[in-house]
Amino acid sequence: MSTLHSYDYIVFFVYFIIVATYGFWIYYKKKSATSDSKDYFLAEGSLTWWAIGASLIASNISAEQMIGMSGSGFKLGLAISAYEWMAAATLIIVAVFFMPVYLKNKIFTMPQFLNERYNSTVAMIMAIFWLALYIVVNLMSILYLGALAISGISGIDITVCILGLAVFAIVITLGGMKVIGYTDVIQVFFLVLGGLVASYIALNIISGQQGVMKGFATLTSGASEHFHLIFKKDNPNYIDLPGLSVLIGGMWIANLNYWGCNQYITQRALGASLPVARSGLLFAAFLKMLMPIIVVIPGIAVYYIIKENIPAISPDSLLTSSGVQDPNKAYPALLGLLPVGLKGLSFAALTAAIVASLAGKANSIATIFTLDIYKKAMNREAGEKNLVNVGKVTVIVSMLLAVLLSLAIGDALMGEGKQGFQYIQEYTGFVSPGIFAMFILGFFWKKTTSNAALFATIGGFIASVVLKFLPGWIDLSFLYDYGWAVANSSGIYEIPFMDRMLIVFVICIVGMYFISTAENRKGIVPKGLEVDTKMFNVSSSFAAGSLIIILMLVALYTVFW
Numbered sequence: 001m002s003t004l005h006s007y008d009y010i011v012f013f014v015y016f017i018i019v020a021t022y023g024f025w026i027y028y029k030k031k032s033a034t035s036d037s038k039d040y041f042l043a044e045g046s047l048t049w050w051a052i053g054a055s056l057i058a059s060n061i062s063a064e065q066m067i068g069m070s071g072s073g074f075k076l077g078l079a080i081s082a083y084e085w086m087a088a089a090t091l092i093i094v095a096v097f098f099m100p101v102y103l104k105n106k107i108f109t110m111p112q113f114l115n116e117r118y119n120s121t122v123a124m125i126m127a128i129f130w131l132a133l134y135i136v137v138n139l140m141s142i143l144y145l146g147a148l149a150i151s152g153i154s155g156i157d158i159t160v161c162i163l164g165l166a167v168f169a170i171v172i173t174l175g176g177m178k179v180i181g182y183t184d185v186i187q188v189f190f191l192v193l194g195g196l197v198a199s200y201i202a203l204n205i206i207s208g209q210q211g212v213m214k215g216f217a218t219l220t221s222g223a224s225e226h227f228h229l230i231f232k233k234d235n236p237n238y239i240d241l242p243g244l245s246v247l248i249g250g251m252w253i254a255n256l257n258y259w260g261c262n263q264y265i266t267q268r269a270l271g272a273s274l275p276v277a278r279s280g281l282l283f284a285a286f287l288k289m290l291m292p293i294i295v296v297i298p299g300i301a302v303y304y305i306i307k308e309n310i311p312a313i314s315p316d317s318l319l320t321s322s323g324v325q326d327p328n329k330a331y332p333a334l335l336g337l338l339p340v341g342l343k344g345l346s347f348a349a350l351t352a353a354i355v356a357s358l359a360g361k362a363n364s365i366a367t368i369f370t371l372d373i374y375k376k377a378m379n380r381e382a383g384e385k386n387l388v389n390v391g392k393v394t395v396i397v398s399m400l401l402a403v404l405l406s407l408a409i410g411d412a413l414m415g416e417g418k419q420g421f422q423y424i425q426e427y428t429g430f431v432s433p434g435i436f437a438m439f440i441l442g443f444f445w446k447k448t449t450s451n452a453a454l455f456a457t458i459g460g461f462i463a464s465v466v467l468k469f470l471p472g473w474i475d476l477s478f479l480y481d482y483g484w485a486v487a488n489s490s491g492i493y494e495i496p497f498m499d500r501m502l503i504v505f506v507i508c509i510v511g512m513y514f515i516s517t518a519e520n521r522k523g524i525v526p527k528g529l530e531v532d533t534k535m536f537n538v539s540s541s542f543a544a545g546s547l548i549i550i551l552m553l554v555a556l557y558t559v560f561w
Contacts, residue, residue, distance in 0.1 A: 004153065004154050004155075004343060004344065004347065005340040005341075005344075007341050007344060008341065008343045008344030008347060009344065010344065011341055011345055011347075012344050012348045012351070015190060015345075015348035015351075015352070016168075016348075018186060019172075019186055019352070020171070022186060048276065049272075049276050049277075049279035049280040049283060050280070050283060051280070052269050052272060052276065052277065052279075052280025052281070052283075052284075053279075053280040053282070053283030053284040053286075053287060054188040054283075054284075054287075056091075056269075056280065056281070056284040057191075057287045057288070057291075058188045058191065058353070058356035058357070058360070060357070061191060061291060061295070061353050061356075065291070065295045065353070066195075066295055066331055066350055067145050067146070067148070067328050067332070068145060068328065069083070069084075069295045069296060069299070070295050070296065070298050070299035070330050070331035070334075071326075071327030071328045071329075071330050071331070072240075072299065072327065073226075073292075073295070073296035073298070073299025073300050073330070074300065074302055074303045074327045074330040075237070075299075075303075075327045076226075076240060077223075077225065077226030077227060077228065077237075077300060077303075078227050078296060078560055079228060079229050079230070079231055079237070079241045079246070080241065080296055081291075081292035081296050082229060082246040082247075083251070083255075083425075084288050084289075084292050084296075085288070085289065085292070085553055085556060086246065086247075086252070086255055086553075087255050087258075087259060087285075087288050088286070088289050088553065089285075089550065090252070090255035090256055090258075090259045090260070091259055091281045091282070091284055091285040091288065092281070092282070092285055092546045092549065092550075093260070094256070094266075094281060095277070095281035095282060095538075095542070096536055096538055097443075097536060098260040098266075098443070099269060099274060099277050099278060099281070100274060100536060101443050101529060101531060101535070103273075103277065104529075104530055104531070104532070104535055105529050108371070109263055109367055109371055109372055110126070110130065110261060110262070110263045110266070110368070111123040111124070111126055111127040111130070111371075111372035112372060113439075114126055114442075114453070116527065116529070117442040117448075117526075117527060117528075117529055118438075118442065118448075118449075118526070118527070119450045120376070121450070121454070122450055122453050122454055122457070123372065124372075124373070124376075124377065125454070126435075127369075127372040127373050130263065130368055131365060131368060131369060131398075133428070133431065134361055134364065134365050134398075135365065135398055135401050135402055136405060137427055137428060138361050138428075139358065139361050139362065139365070139398060139399070139402040140402045140405040140406050142354060142357050142358055143162055143165060143166060143354075143358060143402050144162070144406040145328070146161075146165055146350075146351075146353075146354030147161035147162040147165055147406065148161075149328075149331065149332050149350060149354075150165070150347070150350065150354075152329060152332035153332050153335055153336070153343075153350070154347070159407065162403055162406050162407065163403065165351075165354055165355060165358065166358070166402070166403050168351075168355050169354075169355050169358035169359045169362060169399060170362070170395060170399055172355060172356075172359040173358075173359040173362045173366075173395045173399075186352075188287070188352075188356075190345070190348050190349040190352040191294075191352050191353050191356075192287075192290070192349075193345065194294075194346040194347075194350065194352075195293070195298075195346075195349060196293070196294055197342055197346060198331075198334055198335060198338065198346050199212075199293055199294055199297050199298055199301070200212055201337055201342075202215070202297070202298055202301035202302070202305070202337070203215030203216055203219065203297075203301060205301075205305065205310065205312050205337065206218050206219055206222075206301060206304060206310070216297075218304075219297075219300060219301060219304050222307075223300055223303060223304045223307065226300050226303060226304075227300075227560055228561070229246075229556070229557055229560045229561060230243055230244065230247070230557075230561055231243055233480075238486050238496070239486050239487075240496070241496075242486070242496040242498050242499050245496070245498045245499055245502065247557075249498060249499060249502045250429075250500070250501035250502040250505075251498060253432055253433055253436050253501045253502060253505050254428070254432055254498070254501060256436055256440075257432040257433075257435055257436040257439075258428075258432070260436075261435055261436055263364045263367065263368055269281060274535075275539070278538065278539075278542055279542070282542055282545045282546065282549075285546075285549050286545070286549065289549065289552055295331075298330070298331055299327070299330045299331065301334065302331075302334050303330070312337055313333050335347065335350070358399070362395045362398055365394060365395070365398045366391040366392070366394040366395045366398070369390075369391075370390045370391045370394060371387070374387070374390050375387060426497045429464070429497050429498070429500070429501045430461060430465065430468070431461055431464070432501055433460050433463075433464065433501050433502075433504035433505035433507075433508055434456040434457050434459065434504065434508050435456075435460075436505065437456045437508035437509050437512060438453045438456040438457060438508075438512075441509070441512055441516075443529065443531070444531070445516075446528035446529075447516050447517070447520050447526065448512060448526055449515065449516045449519045449520070449526045450526065451519060452512035452513075452516040453512070455508070455511050455512060455515055456508040456512055459507070459508065459511060460504050463503075463504045463507050463508075464500060464501075464504050467503065467504065468500065470494075470495070471485075471492050471493060471494040471495075472492075475493065476493040476494060476495065477493040479493065479495070480493060484499060
């Protein structure tokens, strides 16, 4: 049965009209330019720094954060914020070191980088691989988790929600990157406002209507076990966030790969000048610092409300059909507390996050397929209009595939009782180490060869699979004392996936070094990129903004260690 009032639907309808009208206005204002493929896929030269920063966050924050990360906040606590706060530091690194290399060498897609730095074989293998990863893991998970949340709030059948989100996202995506980038500014506004309202309501309930500051103080003292950023080895959640690895280990690999080597993310800045791109990334970093307030604190608040038996939320609302507590229901349960109108606003914010992420992912899929597969392997003579049309068809086809996958296997992978956010992180982590190793050496070590890159891609994936299933073959309990293995929920000792990423990354780097060195001795001279150390110089304003973020991170980890 629907928990939304007719006024909530009116608020949501107004949101839809605003976004759609603004999107159509941007599209028709620049309609003549959308026949150019670079403008359609990258909005080349037309996105401002604030549009880039907002689009980065709107594309990144989706159901996996609003639902999945809130659920992890409910189960794990503030420690899950490491993904957001460490991402802020990562964005600074990407802005300083990665963006100059991409823009100096006129890189527009990640497979293009691999083609120019290594060879067409590496580029084509990775293009196909990225398409599969984006559709099967990312697009499908965003669509399913988003529909699950919207269904829980509105009472609408989940199949209808999946189809509705897909259609909405297609409408936004067909307008091209310019429409996505500028409509994302509105999406972020709704996202932040709705999230802040949800946090405000929760903290006010916890304080007994005595204000959010009182509520936060009560929450930190009453749920102190949920306010540690670094887990000790005996913490039952250590397997998800293994201690110092979030500061000096695998978290860096996950973040640097996601923010620096990911078409889905870098695409927003690749069409801009370096100063604009850097300013956009810095703005995104500041927004990242705010994200735990609107996605993690609500989850912890629901945990406290259930724990203290505050009648605002019934424990039964978080139970699965089998009676198991479901973290993914924490955020929808909280939204159920909002008054009429505000509930519609938060519903719109959640929908905005989901649609923005779907649109960004679909655009990236279309960009890679059109520019790196269709144009290079299927129709080298394709004109600009043809490329744009192929991109639009690709958007529709990829979304249809995601819909089918969501309906077929979404429940089995991310259904009741499962942490959707952790599912995405772990399975993306099967490939992150190899990809990041291939990129980082490709950037800064000119001797890296194509075969070394292939080793990182294929060998890294195989190593990740072996380490994942190793506990089924060998008892790893002897590694517990060294902090490299802990018992999972079944009592079997396994290596936390974040530590697996670090191990695989080291394997890839070492393997690439020896392969490249051996081939260099045979006279193989790889193609290097144009890199000038002056490219890494930053403006005083960028340096000041970066310092503020770093000081904020130090303060947060000092207080909540």
